Amino acid sequence: MIRRSLLSAAIVAAALASPAAGPNESWPQFRGASAGVAENDPTLPDSWSATSNIAWTASVPGMGWSSPVVWGDHVFLTSVVNTGETEAPKPGLYFGGERPPSASPHRWMVHDIDFATGKPRWTKEVHGGAPSQPRHLKNSYASETPVTDGERVYFYFGSVGLFVFDLKGTPVWSKPLGPFKTRNGWGTAASPVVHRDRVYIVNDNDEQSFLAAYDKRTGAEAWRVNRDEGTNWATPFVWEHGGRTEIVTSGTGKVRSYGVTGRLLWELKGMSSISIPTPFDRHGLLFISSGYIGDPQRPAYAIRPGASGDISLKPGETSNEFIVWSMPTAAPYNPTPLVYGDHYYTLFDRGFFTCHDAKTGKEVYGRQRISPDASGFTASPWAYNGKIFALSEDGDTYVIQAGPEFKVLGKNSLGEMTLATPAISRGSLVIRTASKLFRVKR
DSSP states (O other): OOOGGGSOHHHHHHHHHSOOSSTTOEEOSTTTTTTTBOOOOTTSOSOOOSSSSEEEEEEOOSBOOOOOEEETTEEEEEEEEESSOOOOOOOSOOSOOEEOOOSSOEEEEEEEEETTTOOEEEEEEEEEESOSSOEETTOOSOOSOOEEOSSEEEEEETTTEEEEEETTSOEEEEEEOOOOOOGGGOOOOOOOEEETTEEEEEEOOSSOEEEEEEETTTOOEEEEEEESOOOOOOOOEEEEETTEEEEEEOOSSEEEEEOTTSOEEEEEEOOOSSOOSOOEEETTEEEEEOOOTTOSOBOEEEEOSOOOEEOOOOTTOSOOSSEEEEETBOOOSSSOOEEETTEEEEEOTTSEEEEEETTTOOEEEEEEESOTTOOOOOSOOEEETTEEEEEOTTSEEEEEEOSSSOOEEEEEEOSSOOOSOOEEETTEEEEEOSSEEEEEEO
């Protein structure tokens, strides 16, 4: 494999636009560059356990629910080490998980793991001290997924800041951000995104929410816009279409789309009271969902390009000039939906699965229970080779047949709780559990 240090800037940029120098060469951000869909590759695994089809297992010190990302022989992720006692999270949907900040010192860590061997390439401590903010028992202080452009890796902790390294582990720049008060003290989770020469951060909190753009080389703030939002946990999405680039943000009050200068382009009211799923595009449409389980309105939308102003639906409408279709109660709480082929799949936290036509919203099949044994689902589903994969909080991955007929083909167990969405690269899955990182291959 050609070493990344020898690649020209033009080749790196091309790889970011279409990271397919080989099958699934890179997985540079949360859900990859194709919204959870990997290029078909017969070497990718469809069955595994904690002891079979495992290339390596690595222990990850501390706690974190950031997803791994992959570039070449680098696997990046984050964690926070509590030097005192740590209460173990428990699976399932529940209230009462708020926990005050610990008085014991914590260490905010960033990691580069060797893709081939599972050995640490480098590990850095970027921040230390007692946490300044509480969190939910199921959240962590390291829930934001890093992002890489093949030259640098950008690690973000929502109430600490943004820390940037080159791929050798040399610090490039850092920017303190926070701390911020969050709803019910549940903590933060929205991940950064990189596009061209900018890093974009959304931090929706209960003090002053904002979207900010930073120069990816220097950390200089290019612009910042305040948002009339409370706490949310949705990662922003950079939507490119027809020569226009938008930064799409999901929120409780509104979905908002901004231009690359921070100018508001359009907005959409009608979300649930908490937004977590990440916007994404397929088939030339933008897909948005927001499904807090306690709300009667849990909508999903498909939006066509070119919108401006307020595109909200009027009472009784399900579509308009820019909203191709909508469903009022079709969205999950935590997992982001998936478009694979012509179908729009929704994995609900409580273990149900649905399928709709991605272009029309027409139901293909209604709610199907994946398994009565699953405690819940937080990780987002992914797909390849005609199969969809749904990873439960128990560490069990259910393999579901893609297409118009619902069928569970198998179950693969790792035996440890997980909330993180896996990465897919070069014939392998990289799966994070509560204490370990697995590279799964045939």
